[in-house]
Amino acid sequence: MSSEIDNSTQDTPEHLTLQEKVYQQLRLDIMLGNFEPGKAITIRGLAEELGTSPMPVREALRRLVAERALELLPNRRVTVPKMTAEKYRELADARVAMEALAARRAMAHITPDRLTDLRELDKEIDQAILRNDVETYLIKNMEFHFTLYQYGPSQIIMPLIESLWLQIGPFLKMAMRSKGLGTVEDQHQAAMKAIEDNDADSLSRAISLDILDGVNRLPDEEFDRIN
Amino acid sequence: MSSEIDNSTQDTPEHLTLQEKVYQQLRLDIMLGNFEPGKAITIRGLAEELGTSPMPVREALRRLVAERALELLPNRRVTVPKMTAEKYRELADARVAMEALAARRAMAHITPDRLTDLRELDKEIDQAILRNDVETYLIKNMEFHFTLYQYGPSQIIMPLIESLWLQIGPFLKMAMRSKGLGTVEDQHQAAMKAIEDNDADSLSRAISLDILDGVNRLPDEEFDRIN
């Protein structure tokens, strides 16, 4: 799952705190769906696994709870939250609202170079679809979205979107497996066309459709199967 | 500022952790603007002030940092973030996006009783405006918004909106003082009319205008004065 934390100084020239490294490691594990939802995550257990004292793990876990990537149950135990159909829909709605906004803000800052980068990413996405390579598709799709949004400098909106991805991420894999990649419509093309035309409304519509297309692949019945 | 934490068992029948109480207390202090932005907040200092050990304060501070109510500077010091014109605009945009969505979701769940409650709140807001009572206006206005949104049951969106209020809250007071309450347009009336008509678009437009009207009272020049 999550291997030993490397605390050597050379690969992290600027001194990062241990809790920061643990946080990054756990964040990745959560995103990749490496924790079974509902199963308790213990401080001492992780600490031993990562080769640290319980202290940094404690702080990292609390941070992830605050960001809603993890859940603090009434029994004071920490788990990856189970997904429900309602939560899933809500996450999708929130993503549409925030990412449409982020895309709008980004558009004014897109240069030809940056558009080329987006096209390059989109090409890789198309190839992953042809290969039916879910893993790569999800990673590159995430890259596409975040690359676009990051062009609009933001201190508030980006972290918010990251938090939403952290919550929905572990379940997107299931969504894709459920229906397969064959039927994905490439809204990214429409998005880039909108950028060329400098048409903010079309861009935000394309992003919205892209999110909903991806998200709607997981039928309601699936959620009962998870719990 | 923040007085002693009451750790007696009777007023909190269900056993709350110390860090939770400290968190609630600090959250309130931040919202009320009791911390000077940019001034360092120390663990031991607060611990002594609240009559606890540093431990619960440490955890509460980190939680508030994760929620972006506080900021962790590169020097590892914690402060209330200074507001900038760009951040302020971004917070306003994010609030419009999320709260318009929350209002939409809430509308389907509004009963005549609940509409009456909203009208009651709006009346109190009007009275506060007539009295030029900024403090009450802000509190009741917040109540109005959160009461409305809470009608649409939500696990994702509400906490997100709370986080945004926590960030912009300390500066709304300034915004109101800057222009005075005299010129506020009552978008709440329009909002309730939209609810009656079951018109989601009008409701979300009214909420958006309400947010922007409140937020736009703080001219850009003010931000330099703060820092």
Added chain:
DNA sequence: TAAATTTAGCTGTGATCACAAATTGAGACA
């Protein structure tokens, strides 16, 4: 007097310990 340097104190981070509450597993009983 003003700039540079030392020094003393304070700060966040991480480790360890104590403890009450919760969980688990084995054994007793039906």
Added chain:
DNA sequence: TGTCTCAATTTGTGATCACAGCTAAATTTA
């Protein structure tokens, strides 16, 4: 075989300590 009981273990929370890095005041130097 299934259910209850109770002891053993594990858990999160909070307190305390050690320590390296940073701050700011005191002292020296020009």
